[in-house]
Amino acid sequence: MNDLGRAYLEASDGDARDALRRALGYALIEMAEISGQVSRGFVRAQRPADLAKKLGRDRRAWEASR
Secondary structure, X not given: OOHHHHHHHHHOOOXXXXXHHHHHHXXXXXXXXXXXXXXXXXXXXXOHHHHHHHHHHHHHHHHHHO
């Protein structure tokens, strides 16, 4: 299990269903933020792989700051 999964499980006091709900909620919020950034032109990429690289770096930086 990765560190993010452990963090969700710990925050949910070991309740796997609650941990999954938290993770899904986080993913939906993240998708909405990225969608807004793309539509406003903050995120630019010529290829999907370029976008994935940028978003991967941003996510790792965000997780490191937590």
